[in-house]
Amino acid sequence: MPLSTTNFRAIDQGNCNPRFMRSTLREIPVSYDLWNDSGLPLGLIVQPLADLHQADVQVPLASTSAEGPVRCQRCKGYINPWCRFVDGGRKFMCNLCGFDNEVPSDYFCHLDMTGWRTDIEFRPELQLGSVEFDVPEEYWTRKPAPVSLVFAIDVSWSAVKSGMVESVCSAIQGILYEGSGLDKETKVAILTFDSSVCFYNIKASRAELEQAQMMVVSDVNDIFLPLSEGFLVDPVASKRVIEDLLRLLPSIHTNNRATVATMGSAVQGSLLALKETGGKVHIFQSLLPTLGPGALKGREDQKLYGTDKEKQLFLPQNPFYTTIGKECVQSGVCVDLWLFPQNTIMDLSTLGVLPALTGGDTHFYPNFDSSQHGALVHSLERSLKREQGYNAALRVRCSNGISIEDQYGNFDMQNATDIELAGIDADSSIGFSLKYDARLKDTEELYFQCALLYTTTSGLRRVRVHTLCLPVTGSMHSIFKHADVEVSLSLISKKIISQATKRSLNEINLDLDVQCVKILTAYRKYCAASSSPGQLVLPDSFKVLPIYTLCLKKSALLRRDPNVTSDVRVYTMRAIKSASIAETIKWIYPRMIKVHEMLVQDNVNVTPMERLSYSRLSSSGIYLIESHIYTFLWIGQHATPELLQNVFGVTQSDHIDSCMTQIPALDNTLSRQLCECLDNDYSTSPEKARLYIIRQGLDSEQEFVKTMVEDETYGQMSYVDYLCLIHRQVLSELEKDKQEAIVSSASYWAYRY
Numbered sequence: 093m094p095l096s097t098t099n100f101r102a103i104d105q106g107n108c109n110p111r112f113m114r115s116t117l118r119e120i121p122v123s124y125d126l127w128n129d130s131g132l133p134l135g136l137i138v139q140p141l142a143d144l145h146q147a148d149v150q151v152p153l154a155s156t157s158a159e160g161p162v163r164c165q166r167c168k169g170y171i172n173p174w175c176r177f178v179d180g181g182r183k184f185m186c187n188l189c190g191f192d193n194e195v196p197s198d199y200f201c202h203l204d205m206t207g208w209r210t211d212i213e214f215r216p217e218l219q220l221g222s223v224e225f226d227v228p229e230e231y232w233t234r235k236p237a238p239v240s241l242v243f244a245i246d247v248s249w250s251a252v253k254s255g256m257v258e259s260v261c262s263a264i265q266g267i268l269y270e271g272s273g274l275d276k277e278t279k280v281a282i283l284t285f286d287s288s289v290c291f292y293n294i295k296a297s298r299a300e301l302e303q304a305q306m307m308v309v310s311d312v313n314d315i316f317l318p319l320s321e322g323f324l325v326d327p328v329a330s331k332r333v334i335e336d337l338l339r340l341l342p343s344i345h346t347n348n349r350a351t352v353a354t355m356g357s358a359v360q361g362s363l364l365a366l367k368e369t370g371g372k373v374h375i376f377q378s379l380l381p382t383l384g385p386g387a388l389k390g391r392e393d394q395k396l397y398g399t400d401k402e403k404q405l406f407l408p409q410n411p412f413y414t415t416i417g418k419e420c421v422q423s424g425v426c427v428d429l430w431l432f433p434q435n436t437i438m439d440l441s442t443l444g445v446l447p448a449l450t451g452g453d454t455h456f457y458p459n460f461d462s463s464q465h466g467a468l469v470h471s472l473e474r475s476l477k478r479e480q481g482y483n484a485a486l487r488v489r490c491s492n493g494i495s496i497e498d499q500y501g502n503f504d505m506q507n508a509t510d511i512e513l514a515g516i517d518a519d520s521s522i523g524f525s526l527k528y529d530a531r532l533k534d535t536e537e538l539y540f541q542c543a544l545l546y547t548t549t550s551g552l553r554r555v556r557v558h559t560l561c562l563p564v565t566g567s568m569h570s571i572f573k574h575a576d577v578e579v580s581l582s583l584i585s586k587k588i589i590s591q592a593t594k595r596s597l598n599e600i601n602l603d604l605d606v607q608c609v610k611i612l613t614a615y616r617k618y619c620a621a622s623s624s625p626g627q628l629v630l631p632d633s634f635k636v637l638p639i640y641t642l643c644l645k646k647s648a649l650l651r652r653d654p655n656v657t658s659d660v661r662v663y664t665m666r667a668i669k670s671a672s673i674a675e676t677i678k679w680i681y682p683r684m685i686k687v688h689e690m691l692v693q694d695n696v697n698v699t700p701m702e703r704l705s706y707s708r709l710s711s712s713g714i715y716l717i718e719s720h721i722y723t724f725l726w727i728g729q730h731a732t733p734e735l736l737q738n739v740f741g742v743t744q745s746d747h748i749d750s751c752m753t754q755i756p757a758l759d760n761t762l763s764r765q766l767c768e769c770l771d772n773d774y775s776t777s778p779e780k781a782r783l784y785i786i787r788q789g790l791d792s793e794q795e796f797v798k799t800m801v802e803d804e805t806y807g808q809m810s811y812v813d814y815l816c817l818i819h820r821q822v823l824s825e826l827e828k829d830k831q832e833a834i835v836s837s838a839s840y841w842a843y844r845y
Contacts, residue, residue: 238275494527726788
């Protein structure tokens with residue numbers, strides 16, 4: 093199985109594309125005891141709307157009858173390639189629960205001599221692991237409608253001064269009317285807020301409406317919708333009015349002296365507009381909301397940083413956002429939060445509840461300025477144009493003997509099985525930990541099925557079904573051989589984030605060490621017992637487990653660092669909790685590209701990489717590090733004039749503009765390769781980090797050095813030292829097991845004689 097970060101093409105032959113669903117173990121242990129002895133995590137990462145490789149076949153739409161897709165009468169699983177037809181095609185056996193179902197008369201087909209239906213080539217649901225079905229009205233919670241978008245913009249003094257209002261308005265206008273635009277059926281609305289909430293009539297069908305009409309609701313504690321029509325409009329039909337409004341908003345509020353922004357009222361007003369149809373709200377906020385519903389107080393206490401009491405800062409201080417978040421879920425309204433604080437704390441623990449419950453995203457731009465405009469445009473365009481749905485429900489079903497133990501992600505749940513998502517998109521993933529209900533048979537196969545019921549942005553109600561078949565094994569060698577370290581790390585990350593409000597960071601850090609030691613001890617004990625005691629033996633599939641564990645401990649999730657505010661930590665938690673496997677790896681161990689080797693390598697399709705250690709940097713090279721927070725371009729002080737000319741268009745490093753916000757696109761092979769590499773990466777990334785130019789010997793390397801996670805950073809040991817520590821602990825565990833075995837043997841013989 094290729095790594096999640098690999099650029100690969102997948103062929104669906106009955107198992108869904110691994111981009112949609114991956115298991116931590118590709119061979120499932122036959123029993124709980126065998127799995128527990130391995131120490132490996134057991135679970136799934138599901139990303140039902142994930143982007144596909146350009147060569148992959150798109151998920152097909154399977155035909156259905158008026159009653160909807162064929163399902164098992166007992167477990168409600170959907171028909172899939174692993175169901176077996178019997179009794180001449182009159183029945184099918186559910187692969188999930190084993191129940192024999194009557195085949196509906198309009199779905200009946202004869203079987204050939206090998207037991208296959210004769211119409212299988214016309215039935216994608218019987219050939220492919222991923223399919224979609226249109227569903228009838230019984231699957232509706234409300235009449236499906238094309239998506240509606242509300243842009244709620246903070247226009248307080250802080251928002252205007254920072255340039256946020258101008259940048260947001262410019263970004264919205266560019267996305268709506270430049271390039272491909274949005275889906276034809278999409279409707280948009282605009283409201284602004286400070287100490288009051290302003291709704292805008294932007295419908296252009298009325299001849300007398302030459303510009304947007306502003307309607308102000310001053311009583312922020314009693315919000316209502318002041319217009320019955322003209323708020324949600326077709327952006328194409330109202331292009332002139334919308335463009336004029338977006339152009340004027342920054343100048344209208346230039347002299348605004350309001351120092352408050354009633355975000356809670358803006359959310360209530362947006363929900364009123366979308367309550368009947370569902371949709372998505374994008375809230376752009378620059379300061380802590382201290383007025384109206386959901387008003388908050390500053391509560392940041394730096395004395396708690398790094399202590400066992402820091403977890404108190406991760407709890408919401410006001411139940412308002414939880415309450416309205418659940419109302420949004422019930423109405424199919426997803427919320428994306430865009431925060432632009434200026435040297436202030438936004439209390440993301442409380443505000444972030446809205447996107448966390450509704451399946452939305454939190455975007456964080458501390459100390460925003462105009463140099464970050466490109467990053468904002470990228471993120472907003474990705475948010476609006478990626479594949480997505482709303483008013484969704486998701487459920488994962490498992491074969492007999494295995495069931496779901498817990499779920500991790502940004503969503504709401506009203507019962508123990510169904511995940512409710514007001515919105516879901518191509519970048520959203522959900523983690524599932526599994527548990528044993530009974531011992532399995534090592535001759536059988538295990539099945540998992542993810543079903544996502546959702547409304548498309550064009551207003552179609554569909555269910556997307558992904559099915560995965562995995563073998564069962566009784567061999568510890570096979571378990572380790574087919575374990576997936578990237579999926580495991582993603583699941584572990586999501587799990588520890590869910591514990592952050594209950595346990596201290598120190599306890600979580602210690603648990604990570606214990607789990608790492610347990611896994612490596614199990615491999616040494618059961619798969620490499622004959623190895624030399626002084627040799628650290630790592631399983632091939634989990635060789636990077638120690639470095640990933642160390643990097644997770646050094647990340648903003650867990651490190652004890654007074655510079656990591658509660659906002660930064662919570663933002664990181666919420667982002668990783670819903671991040672894809674590949675994005676999680678990028679958060680924890682960013683890739684470092686050797687730019688100077690891109691031309692001399694043999695295979696142009698392979699990007700030359702380097703490990704994250706300062707000792708590995710060459711002073712004659714140029715290196716690019718991509719993380720979610722920073723993009724660093726480090727230029728060695730001995731880089732050749734030719735190399736500098738190819739990348740920057742100058743021959744001396746002191747002539748490079750250290751304030752540039754993007755790498756220049758020049759007419760030479762190296763520049764084209766570098767720009768193409770970055771464009772490919774950004775095209776599927778939800779965020780575009782700010783670029784920093786670091787010229788060795790000229791610019792400060794303080795932040796750059798912190799990304800060298802294999803070195804001693806943040807007061808924590810280097811990778812080499814950590815590896816030695818883990819090795820000693822593994823040997824200690826093996827010696828402890830040996831002593832326990834001796835004592836057990838002695839007790840046995842003493843009892844016998």
